[in-house]
Amino acid sequence: TQLLEQSPQFLSIQEGENLTVYCNSSSVFSSLQWYRQEPGEGPVLLVTVVTGGEVKKLKRLTFQFGDARKDSSLHITAAQPGDTGLYLCAGVLTDKLIFGTGTRLQVFP
């Protein structure tokens, strides 16, 4: 059973556009992480959000953790081809990471 649903599943946009990826669950997590994964590589941690309502910015990326700690969003401003990849949210549940279903982003020049 997949506890974390991401939407959209696929996203194909032009360079310069903005986008938002959503990560939703019915479970409460102690913290939530966002990763980006390139083909043939392991996922790379982008950010960890811990507090409900927390907003973190990482250059053009803005991460938000829902007040109830059940959902999160990732907003990318002025997307660039280098942002292309698989974006994964992951909730920390007891001793494990539960990964979301993933959002595959393709940014065309």
Added chain:
Amino acid sequence: GAVVSQHPSWVICKSGTSVKIECRSLDFQATTMFWYRQFPKQSLMLMATSNEGSKATYEQGVEKDKFLINHASLTLSTLTVTSAHPEDSSFYICSARGGTGGGQPQHFGDGTRLSIL
């Protein structure tokens, strides 16, 4: 930063062969290591959690006799896919965590692509 190395990065073998994948933490002691499986265009699915010196805990639906995990030291865990068949072909990723508790970050290896002919 914390570095986790996986070896081999790619392996192709015949059906019925057993394949061993190594996961090493290079610059920290990993009290816990995790093994994930990722099918093409899908997310990571946790297979098992291993703590150094004890038996691995497998997720529901994962055959422990099929996927043997050994975590004999604080820097090395191995996953052996026994009698591999084409349906075992996948991308296997390990992660390692120092300290205790889910709040400690997991550091991921670069994965091993397993192709069974």
